[in-house]
C-alpha cells in the first residue's frame with residue numbers, strides 16, 4: 001500500500017513567526033498529496049492495513065459534506081483497491097460540494113442521513129449486510145493514533161509542538177511519541193469543545209500528564225470564518241509561501257502567532273507547527289477570497 005511518499009514532508013524555518021527569542025518551524029505534511037493530505041494519510045493507513053488483513057473489500061466511514069476525512073478516505077480506497085461508502089451528515093444537498101464531487105470521482109458511494117440519525121453513528125441496516133470495515137468519523141481510534149505516531153517529527157529538536165485539533169487523534173499520536181521534555185499544544189477548531197481533553201486521554205491510556213488545548217481561536221466554530229482570518233491567510237502566504245486551509249491550519253497558525261506576540265512562550269523556545277494539510281477545503285470559498 002505504497003501510494004504516498006512520506007519523504008516529501010519538509011521541515012522549514014518560518015521567519016515571519018520567529019523573533020529574537022523564539023524560533024518557529026513548520027512540518028509540511030500538506031506536501032505529500034493534494035487530496036490524501038497531511039494527517040489523513042497517517043491516520044488512515046493502519047485502518048486500511050487492518051481491513052486488508054481482515055479481507056474486507058469495502059470501507060465505510062462518516063463525515064460532513066466538506067470533510068477532508070471523507071475525500072481522503074475515498075482517494076486512499078481508490079488507490080488501494082477498496083470500495084468505499086461515505087455516510088454523510090445531513091440531507092442530500094441540491095448541489096454537491098467540491099469535496100463530495102471529488103469523493104464520488106474516487107468511486108465513493110454516498111449515503112445521506114439526517115443529523116439526528118447521524119448522531120447515533122449507527123450503520124443503516126442495508127449497509128451491515130455489506131460486511132464492510134468501519135472507520136470511525138475522523139479516524140478517531142487506536143489505529144489512527146498509531147498512524148499519527150508515525151508522523152515524521154525530529155523529536156528532540158523542539159520544546160513545543162503545536163497542532164490543530166478536531167477529533168484529537170493526531171494530537172494523541174504526537175503525544176505518544178514525543179520526547180519527555182517536549183510540550184504538545186493543541187488548538188481546538190471547534191467552539192467550547194471542552195470534552196476533547198478527555199477524548200484524547202481515552203486514546204492514551206498510559207498517559208498521565210494533562211492534555212493542553214487552547215480554545216481561543218475557533219473563529220466562531222467549526223468551519224466558521226471571518227474576514228480577519230482570510231486576511232491573515234493571505235498575509236501568511238504572501239510572507240512565507242505557506243498556504244493554509246480555513247478550517248484547521250489557518251486557525252492554528254493564527255493562534256500560535258498571537259500567542260508568540262503575547263509572549264506566552266518561554267525565551268529560547270523552538271516551536272514546531274504541524275501543517276496537517278486540508279487545502280482542498282478552500283475550494284468551497286468564493287473565488288478571489290484567497291490570493292492562492
Ligand SMILES: *Cc1c(COP(=O)(O)O)cnc(C)c1O
Nearest residue numbers: 166167168169170248276277278
Ligand atoms: C482532519 C484534520 C485535522 C484534525 O485532525 P484530528 O486528528 O481529527 O484532530 C487537522 N487538520 C486538518 C487539515 C484536517 O483535515
